[in-house]
Amino acid sequence: MGAMTLTLVVAWTKARRALEAAGVDLPVFDARLLLEAAAEVKRLDILTDPHRVVSPEAVARLDALVARRAAREPLAYILGTKAFWSLDFAVGPAVLTPRPDTETVVEAALAALSTDRPVRVLDLGVGSGAILLSILSARPLATGVGVDASADALVFARANADALGLAARASLIHGDWGQGLEGPFDLIVSNPPYIPAGEIAGLEPEVSVHEPRLALDGGADGLDAYRRLWPDVARLLTPGGRFAVEIGKGQGPDVSALAEAAGLEVEAVKPDLAGIGRVVLGRKGPF
Secondary structure (H helix, E strand, C coil), rough: CCCCCCEHHHHHHHHHHHHHCCCCCCCHHHHHHHHHHCCCHHHHHHHHCCCCCCCHHHHHHHHHHHHHHHCCCCHHCCCCCCECCCCCEECCCCCCCCCHHHHHCCCCHHHHHCCCEEEEEEEEEECCCCCHHHHHHCCCCCCEEEEEEEEHHHHHHHHHHHCCHHHHEEEEEEECCCCCCCCEHHHEEEEECCCCHHHHHHHHHHHHHHCCCCHHHHCCCCCHHHHHHHHHHHHEEEEEEEEEEEEECCCCCHHHHHHHHEEEEEEEEEEEECEEEEEEEECCCCC
């Protein structure tokens, strides 16, 4: 684009064209957000004062941001933040970008949790903290534990807990699923890696190139994490305790069978907004 003086509307158009040429899915939307960040303006500024001159310094910043997005770096990593469940989460290459589909886990979890008594929540594979912290923000009497195998991911989770004022109720631990943890927990949630290893290279570059493989790779059949997860869920849940675990498209029957083999009761596979089975829901029997 070149470090030249432009107006807001021309800068937006140039950015959009560069992103279109790179095959970015939402070039108009992404270009606007990058312009807002580079020029330190709001959407309303662009719409109501489109001929405002953008400084050469802001144009240079926009050039750099557009180049990153054209290389298919996720927009959330470039901006450093992602909205999820009406909250803003700091994100970066160490963590999976929170998806709208994953809000189905939060929705199911909140439906399962009491609002009038203290409860303990465990998030296995906590990542940025999006699921656990969203639950805690909506349930003031709840406390939570989040575990992740990535120390770098926990840096983001702790920063988000601090920023949201939830650090006092969230214990964030470096660990291997539920190994070494002691229950009981009233609710266990997880968004484990579930993409078959052989399919990752064929995904969009935003995922295959930029997101952490540790958060994506579910082994040859996509089910490795569930084989590790379910025995821990069964051990750590209190009798009658609930679980809500995210799955990939078409994995409902296999993941449910693994849960039942661990002695858990599967109640339903909850669909996301697209109608795809997204969350395996159930409980530990009262035994």
